[in-house]
């Protein structure tokens with residue numbers, strides 16, 4: 564099994580790129596953000612807890628998303644691998660993921676890091692807010708908080724994965740097709 568992580572700040576284009584990529588390479592796309600939004604839509608206990616945190620621009624507890632990933636790994640076997648989108652987002656999650664993979668005698672294939680400046684992130688999220696009904700996109704204060712959360716809690720993972728030799732950067736400033744081509748040429752070169 565291959566285990567890819569699509570990485571980057573909120574609004575970098577992870578979800579947009581992940582869905583067609585997963586199809587191309589026969590990977591199961593797992594987006595923790597989408598799974599959490601599904602829980603919110605269902606009104607489950609987990610969803611109610613997650614909603615309050617997401618709408619403040621904070622992360623949900625590590626155990627919650629770790630459980631989601633573990634269940635997905637167990638569920639999808641008829642694929643060539645997984646494309647993780649929005650996970651891991653903290654060092655604790657990254658270490659837990661390592662343990663899950665070690666237990667299966669597997670490891671991270673590659674971290675694909677979408678590179679984009681904060682200012683562009685803000686523009687893209689403002690645009691998405693007009694298209695999708697996401698409360699966490701609609702308020703400038705929440706978006707600022709998500710970007711700050713990214714720098715504080717998620718960016719340290721770059722060093723973590725660099726040390727493992729699996730970290731790769733891709734320019735995410737171009738059109739959707741250009742970025743997709745950048746990612747495919749990286750994946751094909753691995």
Ligand code: ADP
Nearest residue numbers: 573574595596597617621622623628649650652
């Ligand atoms: P974006 O990449 O635009 O921030 P996501 O859909 O990936 O959007 O995530 C939306 C929200 O869901 C995050 O801001 C966070 O509150 C929560 N979330 C998603 N994945 C995780 C995770 N791995 N750990 C903790 N919280 C998460």
